Amino acid sequence: MRRTWWIYLIAILGLVAVAAPFVWMFLGSFKTQGELLQVPPTWLPEAPTTQNYDDLFSKANFPRYFLNSAVVALAVTAGNVIFCSMVGYALAKLRFRGRTGLFILVMGTLMVPGVVTFVPLFVLVTNAGLANSYPGLILPFLVSPFGVFLMRQFFSGLPDDLMDAGRVDGTSELGIFARIMLPLTKPALATLAILTFLGSWNNFLWPLVIAQTEDKYTLPVALALYSTGQNAQNFGLLMAGAVVVVVPVLVIFLVFQRHVTRGIAMTGFK
């Protein structure tokens, strides 16, 4: 018991170090430009204002970026939940030619950096006439090697007896998947859905390349372009923009954090 207090002290210092930039951002988003430039800086806003948010939603078209981010993230999440669970099940539970080859192919691409694929992907998507469109933003991410791996791991842990029972009852193979096995993977599906949603919401490089007009920007693209463009010095606006990007993710994470950390422990990937 003697050493307890300093352990908690370290843990709390760590907590402060992690939380301080978030708190700073949140409080800063309610400050005026003058106050943000003040030396020494203030902690609590002296004259709290919602001007930054007003600008964000009226002048800066953030509702549109928010909508784009949400549409893309929801579509990508739906695709991953449907397709990755189908493949994960086939790889884990069905015997067919090419199973090992497919699995190796999928795992092999887990290591490929995003910069390797984005140039040919850009050429492909542009020639398919999908540049600067929702399908262009969504299609390349509808399936992911990570999702397949996660679902395969989970299906592997389910007993084969359930499938055999279904077969004896005369259920078709697809029926066994859809009606018997899939309902048992709800926790894994929740994990996959949340991790995919967060990944898509935060995705940056591809939307930066493919969203060419302002009406197709996602939130991170808009925030990055604002922070390096003519609004780079409009600190309050950037702080408020960061809040809008971060808060939905924080809420989803705090509500579903169990699923997120379980997914990492299950696969080792974030």
Place this chain on the structure above:
Amino acid sequence: MSSATLQDPPARTRPRDRPPVRRRGSLNHQTAAAWILTLPFVVLFLAFTAGPVLGSLGMSFTDMKQRDLRTPLAVNGVGLDNYVKALSDETFRKAAFNTAYFVVIGVPLTLTAALAAAVLLDRGVKKFASLFKVAYYLPVITSIVAIAVIWRFVLAPDSGLLNTVLSWVGIDGPNWLASKTWAMPSLIVMAIWRNFGAPMIIFLAGLQAIPQSVEEAGQLDGASAWQRFRYLILPLLRPTILFTSVTTGIGYLQFFEEPLVMTQGGPLNSTLSVSMYTYQQFGFGNYGLATSMSYLLFVVIAVITFLQFRLLREK
């Protein structure tokens, strides 16, 4: 635990020669079902992942430029010219050095912080352990662009959070991101802050898999807490350390958004990374050159991952 999951449990739990308990023709049904279940994935995966990986390789041996965007097949092969050009480019070498700097310093520090946090939460903190865990993990799931924006303010010269805190103890902090010396260390500290939560979760799982009896045995032998950690716990964490160093290393080698948003690669290219330089070359329309650079990065990632497996593999 996590690294063990990389192996192939079904292959072990279901050997090939297991007698079939199924109805006749069941294997054909299974094959048909497998095709239906995998077809949408295979099409999307070939078109948007596997195809581009090969396309990138092919493109790296051509002189493809932006003007060829609509006629990607009507380009000239140039052999290894792009690779030669990349490797002899001073700026690319600078970017490679910066990326190495970021990885070599950043990965060990991130893993050390992650392991320290995991030990703290597993062995030290009894109350609120899950609260701390969730809080430490928060930056991992936050948009890197938003984090970069926040940290630009944290690191601002006069009105910044960091220099204000430093001034309390009498230190006059520099203009971190505008300094050739300090810009990269600043990005490394930010990366540690953002990323340590992910390996921490994996270390926690690894620590929880170590039986209590291991430590009790050490205690009986009179080993100090540090000795127990160094000689009993750490060797048992070897697979977990391997796994986290591989995943963290792969991530850090691709470091891109931080310099893009915070420094634009500056000052004087001191934070320009390979990924960011590749992106710049893409922006200039040099598609062939950009893909050759990205493949050099890919090869380095593959080689380093392989070496890590060799070095840290259990003997």
